[in-house]
Amino acid sequence: MNRILITIFLLCSLGSSFAQSRIKDSIQLALDLNQVSRVHLSNINGSITVKGTQRDQAELRGVRTLSAMGEESMKDAQADVQVTTLKKDGHLFIYLNIPRFGFEVDGEGKGSYAGCYDSPKGMRKPLGYSFTYDFVLYIPHNTSLEISTINDGDLSVEDVYAAVQAKNINGSIELHNIGRVSEAHTINGDIHITQREIPTQDAFFSTINGDVKLWYPENLSAEVLLMSRRGELLTAYDWKALSPETEKITEEKGKSTYKIHSWNRIQIGNGGPKIHMETLNGDLYVLKDK
Amino acid sequence: MFNLTNHHIMKYIIWNFVSIAIGFSLILPISSFAQNRTEEIVVPLSEVGSRGKLEVHIHRGRVTIEGSNRTEDVLVEVSSEDKDRQAQRTYPNGLKRIPNNVTNIRIEEDGNEIEIHGDHSNKVSDLFIELPSNFDLEIHTHHNGDILVSNVSGVMELNSHHGPITAKDISGAVVANTHHGAIKASFKDVNSDVPMAFSTYHGNVELKLPSNTAFSGKLQSSRGEILTDFEMTVKPDPDRVKKRNENGHFEVNLGGWVYGDVNQGGPEFMMKTYHGDIIIQKN
Numbered sequence: 001m002n003r004i005l006i007t008i009f010l011l012c013s014l015g016s017s018f019a020q021s022r023i024k025d026s027i028q029l030a031l032d033l034n035q036v037s038r039v040h041l042s043n044i045n046g047s048i049t050v051k052g053t054q055r056d057q058a059e060l061r062g063v064r065t066l067s068a069m070g071e072e073s074m075k076d077a078q079a080d081v082q083v084t085t086l087k088k089d090g091h092l093f094i095y096l097n098i099p100r101f102g103f104e105v106d107g108e109g110k111g112s113y114a115g116c117y118d119s120p121k122g123m124r125k126p127l128g129y130s131f132t133y134d135f136v137l138y139i140p141h142n143t144s145l146e147i148s149t150i151n152d153g154d155l156s157v158e159d160v161y162a163a164v165q166a167k168n169i170n171g172s173i174e175l176h177n178i179g180r181v182s183e184a185h186t187i188n189g190d191i192h193i194t195q196r197e198i199p200t201q202d203a204f205f206s207t208i209n210g211d212v213k214l215w216y217p218e219n220l221s222a223e224v225l226l227m228s229r230r231g232e233l234l235t236a237y238d239w240k241a242l243s244p245e246t247e248k249i250t251e252e253k254g255k256s257t258y259k260i261h262s263w264n265r266i267q268i269g270n271g272g273p274k275i276h277m278e279t280l281n282g283d284l285y286v287l288k289d290k
Numbered sequence: 291m292f293n294l295t296n297h298h299i300m301k302y303i304i305w306n307f308v309s310i311a312i313g314f315s316l317i318l319p320i321s322s323f324a325q326n327r328t329e330e331i332v333v334p335l336s337e338v339g340s341r342g343k344l345e346v347h348i349h350r351g352r353v354t355i356e357g358s359n360r361t362e363d364v365l366v367e368v369s370s371e372d373k374d375r376q377a378q379r380t381y382p383n384g385l386k387r388i389p390n391n392v393t394n395i396r397i398e399e400d401g402n403e404i405e406i407h408g409d410h411s412n413k414v415s416d417l418f419i420e421l422p423s424n425f426d427l428e429i430h431t432h433h434n435g436d437i438l439v440s441n442v443s444g445v446m447e448l449n450s451h452h453g454p455i456t457a458k459d460i461s462g463a464v465v466a467n468t469h470h471g472a473i474k475a476s477f478k479d480v481n482s483d484v485p486m487a488f489s490t491y492h493g494n495v496e497l498k499l500p501s502n503t504a505f506s507g508k509l510q511s512s513r514g515e516i517l518t519d520f521e522m523t524v525k526p527d528p529d530r531v532k533k534r535n536e537n538g539h540f541e542v543n544l545g546g547w548v549y550g551d552v553n554q555g556g557p558e559f560m561m562k563t564y565h566g567d568i569i570i571q572k573n
Contacts, residue, residue: 230412233387233388233390235385235386235388236383236385243328244392254336254401255398255400256398256400257398259394259395259396259397260393260394261394262393262411263392264389265392266388287385
């Protein structure tokens, strides 16, 4: 009997030394927006919530959750998963400086995790830990913004009166009371956007599995191009149909190609910038913000 | 008294007819107008005057081809009709439905060969094509796939699955294949040395040929009749008796084919249907 108890005790203690440990902590960071025209927040796993405020200061709050097998891995995780900021040419980039993900900034003011795509060597060894970072960002109303995440989180922005761009993969996008939105893309999730101003520039919204719902001021005037493979196209505005876009390409050796594109084109008001809306499994809505 | 009642009944019936007719004339144009969209593309030919070839590959939609006195170009009209049942629905909060019915169409021209490709979406695109009459055709459609060809002279391959195939006032040679629908072809002139084939499953195969056409028919209608006003010399099935197969067994094959020569015979015209008649007539 004693032997059995001892064996069970030993097995349990052995198990606990390899058990998954989990750490949850948080940060609070004041951001210097001096000479910054655009804030970029690039997340990997986790959500981003942004609130436009009347204050001049910007502040980032983050909740970090790490889980790892063994102490070594947890130490790696704590060292790797750090929020980093970089100011460059009027842009403030906020990202996670995990070596394997290799965050890079190009010359055109765009930042991305290049390592995700072109470093198969680094991907061979398993990371040894998993992480999520949930961010809440407070910025002055008129700060232009670009946010992105990949897994385990939604993107939501409220009361930002400047230009906003949002990219997600596995999660939804909610942008409300926004100045103007030029792009919002996800793959698995809905896109809901309320804009304060009527658009003056072309815009592009796409998802694959989800609806796209756009709310605009009542006096919207735009050309809307819609494509849904399996859903419906609905609007609260009066609209008139425009004929599909056709394109002519003349190649060398005298071969000519004509294309009729499968966008359903409509005009709202007197027409204007092109608003593209695309989904595969979902409905598309152009609605009035009241 | 009796006459008066009769008169009233007549008046009632007439008014009912009138009001129904007015009702229809009001409803029909509105519903058909709102849902149709047509796109026109004129494709110039690079070798004006010489024979052209048209290839069409679409998945859902009717193909109508008309030979005309056009010489320099081909007119392609793509129309999409909103056949969705949701079109009749009313939506809450004043929402209006936008028809979701445009497909990708790609048209290429290279040395008088025109290729039209549609995508495999669930939307229907009907094609109307007007071209010079000296054109060869290769047409493929599948769903809602009626094919109608008229006044074209050339070698034609016409393929559908859900839809009848009709060729009127054509000359040349035809291979036509569908499953749900009749095949009807009336020839002004026939290529004297090219075999032809017409096959469907549900529907008649009806040919109208010039009376001097010489051909050897190979005909099969599993559940229908074979009718002709040509003098046809029915021949025995050449494949009927096989001497011995590989197992050494003696084999007699009574296939359902009827073989017959018209005007001393010529190239083989194969006609086959399961539920339908085969009708071969003189022009």
